[in-house]
Amino acid sequence: MVDVMRNQLGALESRRRLYTGLSLALLLAVVVSGYHEASQLNSGGFLQGLLKFFDYPAQIVSQAWDDGWEFWALFPRFLPALIETLNIAAVATIIGALFATILSLASSRNLEVPPVIIPAVRRVMDIMRAFPELIIALFLIFVLGASPVPAAIAVAFHTSGALGKLFSEVNENIDVKPLEGLKATGSNWLQRVRFGVIPQVLPNYSSYFLLRFEINVRASAILGFVGAGGIGTELSRAIGWGAGAETAALFLMLFLSIVAIDQLSSYLRRHFVGAENFK
Amino acid sequence: MAVVEPSSAMLAETVRVSVKKASAVPMLLLTGVVLYLIYAWNAFDITALLERAQLSKGALLVSDSIAYKTHVTKSFRGNELEVAIEGERTATYKQLPDWVEGTVDSFSVDLGEGYFVRVEGQGLEFEVPGYGTIRSKLVDKKIVTELPEGAVPTWLNARDVKLDARPTFSRRVQFTRAKIEIHKFDYGWENFWFPFNSVLHGKSFGELAGIAASSDRIEADTPNWLFILKSFWGNPDWQHGIVAVALFETILMAVLGTVTAAACALPLAFVAASNFNRNGAIRFVVRRIFDFVRGIDMLIWSLIFIRAFGLGPLTGSLAIAFTDTGSLGKLFSEALENIDRKQVEGVESTGANRWQRYRFGVIPQILPVFTSQFLYYVESNTRxxxxxGALGAGGIGLVLVETMRTSRDWENTFYIIGLIIVMVFLMDGASSWLRRKLIAGGETR
Incomplete structure (x- = not known):
């Protein structure tokens, strides 16, 4: 009896292993053939590219080195561009978070909103989240002209959807007792949200807000490259002109500011939600 | 009663004070945000922007994306008359369409609803209902225009070098020293299926099926169904083949990049997790590597890789792989630090070696996090x-930017935008479907 069971278990186990092995082999095959295919489609090959990998960084670093002390003068020159990128990200995150708050309140099951609008608002957020920022930015640049505003609107649109989903998850996990207490005092829906919901969700909202801000700084820098202004536009110009030292300075500025924001936002988030809840 | 009265008043006062205190922080935050937005309004110079904004350009773009125009061009140098869709040589009418009549020296164009153009030699008459007739002539290398009585409408621009009249969206007449060009707009996407000069142009689906099934070959060495596919695939205006390859390249970039990143991040995450690696110095180094590749950012990585590897999906894959090795490595190492020791100890008590402990005690615990993050990143990396791609790595992003930059045909741009949105939605749907399937009892959303 035990032997029969052991045999059956053994058979199941080996079949499972076979499946795992097969799927891993399949994955490996996809990766290998994918890289082969990608290498074929690429204008430069893999091996020769690998050899050239350090050429460009070395070239811009050496040009920066040749500039000597003048290199450091580039930083104050590009500071306005960096501030513009940070402004795009900050405005987009603030406006996005405001819309996300409204959308999330309208799509949480525990806040006594009409049940019919919940799935509708969720689909709207899904669409906003999935819509590529690049398309909105390019369209608005065409209509409004090259300026930071198209990028800010594009990033804010995406942010509303992305934060809205996270915020609604936070809303659904709150303690409803304060809401009931407020209801007993005869307060209206807005007052219940203001005094029952917001104080509970604010720490988590802030944490997600900061995380999003960091992501949006990267997104705004990239959108600058297609004409939205800020450090991306400077970078595209510097690379186009082959100005190595300027490129190096811009790379360094972007890198340092992203790392600084990353560290600062981790620190603040730990402070808001407490180290034990920190994810 | 006399005792209760003051205490309830005191209670109310206490509540009021605490509400005030609780309100203070959000109010301060709100004020800060409002002040910042006022600053940003000035920094972005939105007032000037609103003045400069050309909303009509946007409306034009949208209407142009669902319409196509046919050019009737008379060039003075060669004394030629040509009717072509979007003015392209490959889409020239061999016989004049029925709304153009006459010869190069004297012809008339019927633009419908009473709008009518007559061209005689180097002069034209444009009848506009509700306005009158515009008469223009080329005299001594100058365009002399006679307008009806009254104020000059905004859709009309008559100068010595050029006459430009566009009374409605779908009708436009331009007269320069070199040529007369009349545009007629029609709704629809012309030549979407087959090139204009192809024998298959304008055939219905039924007719196409008939051609595909017939053994009477259009081209001697290819079967008809293959010929139909080839004509569609190689359509020069819409470039279906090139667009499809570009979409494939973009998805390839996202999937390959994320798979590579996950494969590199998993082993490194073990080294970076404090409960698997006791050596603090190595842990520190690996964590800084994660921060470094993440901080460099996809933008910089792709610019460096474009230089080294040229244009194409390999460049994009590697840029994604490098950045996300950092992001996924950080996430995985945090997941590893939060695992339950008991399961590992249980496996250990059966005499399992180190590798078996990892395989049966650790991997099953982090697999849900691993899978869901992986799928989430595949989806977000498609975007x-x-x-x-638009920066120059290739794929559909580059195709989009190129079509927009030439801005020759907005319907092409519109088509590509539509395809990108469909692609992103499909990837989004596939990723959340897989997440639900693979992680039983996990996310229900």
């Missing part, structure tokens, strides 16, 4: 791959 990133479109963007870094």
């Amino acid at each position: 990133s791959a479109t963007v870094i």
Whole structure:
């Protein structure tokens, strides 16, 4: 009896292993053939590219080195561009978070909103989240002209959807007792949200807000490259002109500011939600 | 009663004070945000922007994306008359369409609803209902225009070098020293299926099926169904083949990049997790590597890789792989630090070696996090791959930017935008479907 069971278990186990092995082999095959295919489609090959990998960084670093002390003068020159990128990200995150708050309140099951609008608002957020920022930015640049505003609107649109989903998850996990207490005092829906919901969700909202801000700084820098202004536009110009030292300075500025924001936002988030809840 | 009265008043006062205190922080935050937005309004110079904004340009773009125009061109140098869709040589009418009548020296164009153009030699008459007739002539290398009585409408621009009249969206007449060009707009996407000069142009689906099934070959060495596919695939105006390859490249970038990143991040995450690696110095180094590759950012990585590897999906894949090795490595190492020791100890008590402990005690615990993060990143990288493609890494992003930059045909841009959105939605749907399937009892959303 035990032997029969052991045999059956053994058979199941080996079949499972076979499946795992097969799927891993399949994955490996996809990766290998994918890289082969990608290498074929690429204008430069893999091996020769690998050899050239350090050429460009070395070239811009050496040009920066040749500039000597003048290199450091580039930083104050590009500071306005960096501030513009940070402004795009900050405005987009603030406006996005405001819309996300409204959308999330309208799509949480525990806040006594009409049940019919919940799935509708969720689909709207899904669409906003999935819509590529690049398309909105390019369209608005065409209509409004090259300026930071198209990028800010594009990033804010995406942010509303992305934060809205996270915020609604936070809303659904709150303690409803304060809401009931407020209801007993005869307060209206807005007052219940203001005094029952917001104080509970604010720490988590802030944490997600900061995380999003960091992501949006990267997104705004990239959108600058297609004409939205800020450090991306400077970078595209510097690379186009082959100005190595300027490129190096811009790379360094972007890198340092992203790392600084990353560290600062981790620190603040730990402070808001407490180290034990920190994810 | 006399005792209760003051205490309830005191209670109310206490509540009021605490509400005030609780309100203070959000109010301060709100004020800060409002002040910042006022600053940003000035920094972005939105007032000037609103003045400069050309909303009509946007409306034009949208209407142009669902319409196509036919050019009737008379050039003075060669004394030629040509009717072509979008003015392209490959889409020239061999016989004049029925709304153009006459010869190069004297012809008339019927633009419908009473709008009518007559061209005689180097002069034209444009009848506009509700306005009158515009008469223009080329005299001594100058365009002399006679307008009806009254104020000059905004759709009309008559100068010595050029006459430009566009009374409605779908009708436009331009007269320069070199040529007369009349545009007629029609709704629809012309030549979407087959090139204009192809024998298959304008055939219905039924007719096409008939041609595909017939053994009477259009081209001697290819079967008809293959010929139909080839004509569609190689359509020069819409470039279905090139667009499809570009979409494939973008998805390839996202999937390959994320798979590579996950494969590199998993082993490194073990080294970076404090409960698997006791050596603090190595842990520190690996964590800084994660921060470093993440901080460099996809933008910079792709610019460096474009230099080294040229244009194409390999460049995009590597840029995604490098950035996300950092992001996924950080996430995985945090997941590893939060695992339950008991399961590992249980496996250990059966005499399992180190590798078996990892395989049966650790991997099953982090697999849900691993899978869901992996799928989430594949989906989000499809969007990133479109963007870094636009920077020059290739794929559909580059095709989009190129079509927009030439801005020759907005319907092409519109078509590509539609395809990108469909692609992103499909990837989004596939990723959340897989997440639900693979992680039983996990996310129900």
